[in-house]
Amino acid sequence: MNRSRDLDxxxxxxxxxxxxTSESTPTSSPEAKTPSSAKANTHFSPPTEEVYTIxxxxxxxxxxxxxxxxxxxxxxxxxxxxxxxxxRPHWFTNVSWILTAIAMLFVPLLFSIFDFLGFLPIRYQxxxxxxxxxxxxxxxxxxxxxxxxxxxxxxNERVVDIDFNNMLNKKFAEADLDVIQDVSSSVKGLAGxxxxxxxxxxxxxxxxxxxxxxxxxxxxxxxxxLAQLREEKxxxxxxxxx
Amino acid sequence: MNPLDLAQVMPYxxxxxxxxxxxxxxxxxxxxxxxxKQVTTMSKNIRDKxxxxxxxxxxxxxVFAAGLILLTYFGL
Numbered sequence: 001m002n003r004s005r006d007l008d009x010x011x012x013x014x015x016x017x018x019x020x021t022s023e024s025t026p027t028s029s030p031e032a033k034t035p036s037s038a039k040a041n042t043h044f045s046p047p048t049e050e051v052y053t054i055x056x057x058x059x060x061x062x063x064x065x066x067x068x069x070x071x072x073x074x075x076x077x078x079x080x081x082x083x084x085x086x087x088r089p090h091w092f093t094n095v096s097w098i099l100t101a102i103a104m105l106f107v108p109l110l111f112s113i114f115d116f117l118g119f120l121p122i123r124y125q126x127x128x129x130x131x132x133x134x135x136x137x138x139x140x141x142x143x144x145x146x147x148x149x150x151x152x153x154x155x156n157e158r159v160v161d162i163d164f165n166n167m168l169n170k171k172f173a174e175a176d177l178d179v180i181q182d183v184s185s186s187v188k189g190l191a192g193x194x195x196x197x198x199x200x201x202x203x204x205x206x207x208x209x210x211x212x213x214x215x216x217x218x219x220x221x222x223x224x225x226l227a228q229l230r231e232e233k234x235x236x237x238x239x240x241x242x
Numbered sequence: 243m244n245p246l247d248l249a250q251v252m253p254y255x256x257x258x259x260x261x262x263x264x265x266x267x268x269x270x271x272x273x274x275x276x277x278x279k280q281v282t283t284m285s286k287n288i289r290d291k292x293x294x295x296x297x298x299x300x301x302x303x304x305v306f307a308a309g310l311i312l313l314t315y316f317g318l
Contacts, residue, residue: 162287
């Protein structure tokens with residue numbers, strides 16, 4: 001798959017902050033740079049500058065709101081498909097397990113203070129503590145992986161939800177932009193309100209009739225983006241595209 | 243139980259204790275192999291900047307898990 005090469009070379013996300021520079025967005029889509037491929041595949045329509053203005057710009061690679069990520073791809077992506085937005089749950093959702101992992105680090109200290117493992121020989125106590133630290137590490141690592149690989153994407157063609165539940169089950173759900181019927185969002189709780197994250201519910205006419213982006217940052221912006229993309233798709237379908 | 247009986251049982255208790263620790267270490271090693279496999283699969287499905295670092299961590303964890311087996315088997 002040649003996706004990363006395409007984006008690295010012809011779709012940098014740096015200049016799209018204001019969406020006003022002439023060389024910024026519409027010309028940076030794969031179709032714009034490779035007219036022959038655009039002619040060959042008219043199914044994928046390049047988004048307009050308005051879409052890029054809504055998207056804005058992401059500066060941090062650790063962000064949960066990755067705008068047109070340069071080095072990001074998923075195995076089910078079509079060659080001409082462009083990832084406009086990659087989302088993960090907001091970073092604040094990680095705080096609970098981080099605090100738990102930190103607390104777990106201090107458990108051996110408590111054990112030594114209160115001598116809970118006193119009935120074991122000293123070598124067994126040391127191995128037990130080593131084992132505990134490995135368990136702590138893998139707990140934190142798994143939680144991080146669950147967050148890192150829980151990805152939602154909006155491409156110029158569809159919305160995608162990839163989720164790995166409990167490390168062994170993969171869930172892949174997608175819906176074409178054409179079949180999206182209704183998009184709503186809910187921001188709940190103090191943390192959600194403070195850090196501006198919430199759920200985005202996407203209802204579709206497809207077999208998978210509901211997709212939920214859980215605890216994603218900037219839900220209003222996502223709704224705005226999807227509305228704009230749907231409008232452009234409809235416009236394109238009606239033959240209004242130049 | 244009188245002290246003599248305890249002394250007779252003690253070697254068996256230690257063997258049981260050691261067997262338990264080795265078994266736990268082996269199970270943990272199997273789990274760490276699953277983690278490596280899973281991180282590799284995840285990385286194939288979603289490619290991002292830090293995937294190689296995560297795979298590296300999973301292998302490091304695997305090495306530690308193997309070390310734990312050796313430690314429990316030979317060190318205890």
